[in-house]
Amino acid sequence: xxxVGQMSSSLCNLPLQTLxxxxxxxxxxxxxxxxxxxxxxxxxxxxxxxxxxxxxQLQNLRILDLSSNNIAGLFPFCLTGLSLSSLKxxxxxxxxxxxxxxxxxxxxxxxxxxxxxxxxxxxxIVCGMPALRSLDVSRNLFSxxxxxxxxxxxxxxxxxxxxxxxxxxxxxxxxxxxxxxQSLDSLDLSGQDVHEGIPEWIGAxxxxxxxxxxxxxxxxxxxxxxxxxxxxxxxxxxxxxLNGTISPKVGDLRKLKALDLSGNKLTAEIPxxxxxxxxxxxxxxxxxxxxxxIPPSWVFLTAFNTLRATFFVLFRHRTVFRDxxxxxxxxxxxxxx
Numbered sequence: 338x339x340x341v342g343q344m345s346s347s348l349c350n351l352p353l354q355t356l357x358x359x360x361x362x363x364x365x366x367x368x369x370x371x372x373x374x375x376x377x378x379x380x381x382x383x384x385x386x387x388x389x390x391x392x393x394q395l396q397n398l399r400i401l402d403l404s405s406n407n408i409a410g411l412f413p414f415c416l417t418g419l420s421l422s423s424l425k426x427x428x429x430x431x432x433x434x435x436x437x438x439x440x441x442x443x444x445x446x447x448x449x450x451x452x453x454x455x456x457x458x459x460x461x462i463v464c465g466m467p468a469l470r471s472l473d474v475s476r477n478l479f480s481x482x483x484x485x486x487x488x489x490x491x492x493x494x495x496x497x498x499x500x501x502x503x504x505x506x507x508x509x510x511x512x513x514x515x516x517x518x519q520s521l522d523s524l525d526l527s528g529q530d531v532h533e534g535i536p537e538w539i540g541a542x543x544x545x546x547x548x549x550x551x552x553x554x555x556x557x558x559x560x561x562x563x564x565x566x567x568x569x570x571x572x573x574x575x576x577x578x579l580n581g582t583i584s585p586k587v588g589d590l591r592k593l594k595a596l597d598l599s600g601n602k603l604t605a606e607i608p609x610x611x612x613x614x615x616x617x618x619x620x621x622x623x624x625x626x627x628x629x630x631i632p633p634s635w636v637f638l639t640a641f642n643t644l645r646a647t648f649f650v651l652f653r654h655r656t657v658f659r660d661x662x663x664x665x666x667x668x669x670x671x672x673x674x
Contacts, residue, residue, distance in 0.1 A: 346371065358383060359402075370394040381405050381425070388413045395419070404428050404449065412436060412455070423447040427473065430454060439465035451475040451497065459483050459498070459508060468492055475499035475525065480507035488513040494520045499549070500528030506552075516541035525549040527573070532556060535574075540565040547571040551597070554578055564589050575621065576600035583627075588613040597621040607631060 339361040349371035357379040369391040377400040385406040393415035408429040417440035434457035456478040464486035500506025506529035516538040540562025558581035579601035588610020599621040606629035
């Protein structure tokens with residue numbers, strides 16, 4: 338069951354620089370302010386219900402992880418007085434708006450706020466964090482547009498702003514032009530109202546490995562520029578209102594491991610270029626209007642873990658659904674009417 342009760346204040350008599358108490362049921366005493374040498378504090382998954390205000394007195398603190406507790410209340414404004422490089426408040430019950438004043442938080446490289454109940458505008462506090470590399474504000478209730486200042490965060494490698502899975506997102510187009518974020522590795526806007534479609538500038542993000550736009554209300558075609566991103570490993574754009582065809586250039590994405598375009602309105606044949614994707618482990622093209630055969634060479638792709646492709650074959654004026662699941666060397670085909 339782990340450690341329980343209040344942390345002993347005698348620990349602060351030690352020259353502690355790192356204190357990790359994750360996955361216990363420990364509470365921090367007010368006397369913790371005496372831990373003046375502490376630089377890293379991880380008290381995630383400790384069943385905390387209130388924010389431990391004592392941490393705001395730890396002026397040497399650089400890394401703070403309070404994730405996966407049950408902390409309720411507003412964003413702790415006192416944290417803006419610390420010179421943190423990493424702040425993780427994810428998976429709590431915090432609510433209200435996020436302050437727009439960075440104060441000493443300008444040196445943050447990691448900000449994790451996902452899975453809370455924050456609302457209001459997208460947190461403009463990030464505009465004052467030029468060193469920010471990882472930003473995750475997913476599964477909150479932010480509304481409006483993503484501020485254009487995000488495009489100036491040149492060190493940003495991770496931008497995640499997915500909507501909660503059980504509600505429509507309130508972030509909307511237009512998106513800022515992010516083409517200059519050449520360090521961007523992962524972009525997740527799933528569930529948000531990106532009604533202007535996938536922007537052409539997406540093709541300029543040459544370091545992008547993961548693009549997640551599930552349920553993003555795109556209502557557009559897949560831009561050709563997307564297939565210039567030869568570093569892509571994960572393309573997940575399910576149930577997003579995509580129409581048109583899948584370009585043969587999809588075969589140029591040689592590092593692709595997972596492709597999910599299910600639940601859209603894509604038409605024409607499954608492009609034969611997909612057979613060039615030797616690292617593909619999962620593909621889902623179900624619930625589209627694709628026609629024709631599955632490329633026969635797919636049964637020889639040993640990297641395959643899952644293939645799911647529902648497609649339509651016209652036969653004697655009937656539409657036959659074939660639902661195929663390939664697991665390594667095994668193939669099962671199911672027929673229905």
